[in-house]
Amino acid sequence: MAKAATKKAPARKATATKAPAKKAAAKTPAKAAAGKTTAKTAAKAAKKPVKGAAASNGILTLRTIADTLSEMHELPRRQANEILTQVIELIAKSLKKGDKIRLSGLGILQVRKRAARMGRNPQTGEPIKIKASKKIAFRPAKELKEAV
Structure with a gap:
């Protein structure tokens, strides 16, 4: 077991050294593009939020x-x-x-109960029992639907 642990340690170091190299390569084109100003870049800068x-x-x-x-x-x-x-x-x-939470103009947040049910394990296909649970549901308001 000790041999397996020593083999894994160098592998982690190797992947750690590769990651910064990829980041450096990814940053280089971005820096080169940052020096160029085009109409598109100027338009994007003007649209950037304050x-x-x-x-x-x-x-x-x-x-x-x-x-x-x-x-x-x-x-x-x-x-x-x-x-x-x-x-x-x-x-x-x-x-x-x-409780239900009604936020006017936004919608309603509420807790809904999900009943226990039978499901299937997708890998093996064997049936499994899924416990009852609660989930948070959001129902958007009419104003929000129309705005989007």
């Missing part, structure tokens, strides 16, 4: 929401972040109790 707006990768995080709220309402960022955190905790507690 601090506090949605992230450039299309994901809106709690941090960006907190930053936007702090700018809009002239609050410290820390206070806006605490408010959002408390709202999320309140929603989680309400869902845990089994």
Whole structure:
């Protein structure tokens, strides 16, 4: 067993040394392209959101929401972040109790119960029992559907 462990250790080091080389190779073309300014690049830069707006990768995080709220309402960022955190905790507690949460203009969050059922193991095909569970369901509001 000791021999097997020593053989695996060098393999891990080898993969660790390969990963930075790939990253360096991936960064080199990006750096070269960064020096060139084209009309497309300038247009993308103009469209880039200002601090506090949605992230450039299309994901809106709690941090960006907190930053936007702090700018809009002239609050410290820390206070806006605490408010959002408390709202999320309140929603989680309400869902845990089994309450429905209606957010006008956004939709309804509620806990739904899934009954126990029989399923199949996809690899072996043998039947298995799946326990009853709860899941959080979101039903979007009409305004949100129309906006999207």
